[in-house]
Amino acid sequence: MQTLLSTWFGRASPASRSVDGSPQALVGSLLLMAWFVEARDPYTGGHLWRVSRYTRLLAEAAGLPAADVARVSLGGFLHDLGKIGIPDAVLRKNSTLNDDEYAIVRTHPELGWRMLSGHPLAELVKEAVYSHHERPDGKGYPRGLKAEEIHLDARIVGLCDAFDAMTSSRPYRAGMSRGQALAIIQSQSGSQFDAALARHFIDMGRRGLLDHVMGHSDDGIPLQECPMCGPTLVVKRGQQPGEHIYCRNCGGEFALEQEQAKLVARPTGRVGSPQDLQPDADHALIRKVVAEAVSRMPLEQMLSSDGEVL
Template identity: 55%
Template structure:
């Protein structure tokens, strides 16, 4: 949320978020499916990442893939201090950082998908058919869920601004009310339905042997 560059101390605090994420998932029955992704998605092929300064092939494939997706999403999303980048500029940065910040093989695949337009329906969307909207007061993204209806209120987690959802031509539009949310309104709003759909789709896409191995591991741990 800070509009200017982070200090060195602030950046060190930011770098603790992979371990915090792991602690948040501790005990979850599906944690083993995503532990490498959560803890290691900021590692870099050149060894300059965090938290373990892994390099090259020692970084799990899934973490190398998610590192690219995470960076692309960050570059193309709005922030309090800047507008999101155009797709082609973000893809150019991915290309320039191949072999250093990003895995070359996976970056080439991702860039090809982007150049072919296969990422356009994902960019700037919080879910299929739901474009992201930005807070006009301070810039960050306002996320809408599929189950939300016209008349409901949503809130900017940065400036606490309140918005009423109104029906537009093709989708709901967040319209400022001029009010601010209470602390309870600003609590994280978990999209359980989206999480459930994502988990189901991921499990259905897993090879049968990998799914069996994961299930066996969970049974042994209990």
């Protein structure tokens, strides 16, 4: 992780400098962890970016100040940190989870909260990580909080996370349409979802303001389809025709080809090597998310000389 951060910032500095120095490095250390957690599951490609974008749109629609919008968006990217502790057999299961497996998944908010312990910026995102599966009716987890007991950041992230889960495909089901997912949010308004936030989100959805995020892994970059597995192929910004990408579910190799104004992935008929199938952090995406967060939040003022949040 420390070596990756040094590479990411373009300098061969000691680990202590790359992790403990600037606000950019502190935010980047969290995002890089989150990215590698997401990379464990081939069916969640782009999930963190999408939730981060949905949370930004919803926070803006709710009238939050720019710094709060940035904080919530950062929490959206980091909300699933705790899934690092979920076994692959559960995380990557290609059918519906049983009760015991679901109980394991339910541990991830608390584990994520524990992972943040001691990080200088933990206070900014801990509620989004810890409480995004709480519900206004008290039937959520891990603490069974109700209504206003749930931090606003967590209420926003929880709604956006649920929408992306509903509209994304899994091995055992296709993703819902936008309309189907919005109808469920409306039916669960006030019980599973904050009623006021649900109204804002449904309005945005009906106006088409979520369409540029759905099914994408970055601005203007849609997920690509593996014929065997579905939308598991993530194209990084800056990749060029002739480069190869790989389905991290079946291992299939795909060549990128230019088709009009976009890149499309064509199967080559080959399978990637173990090295090909290793996750490779999307540094450009992480840099962009970091830049947006740092530009909107007064992180320098929030950090004391010893690196703790004031």
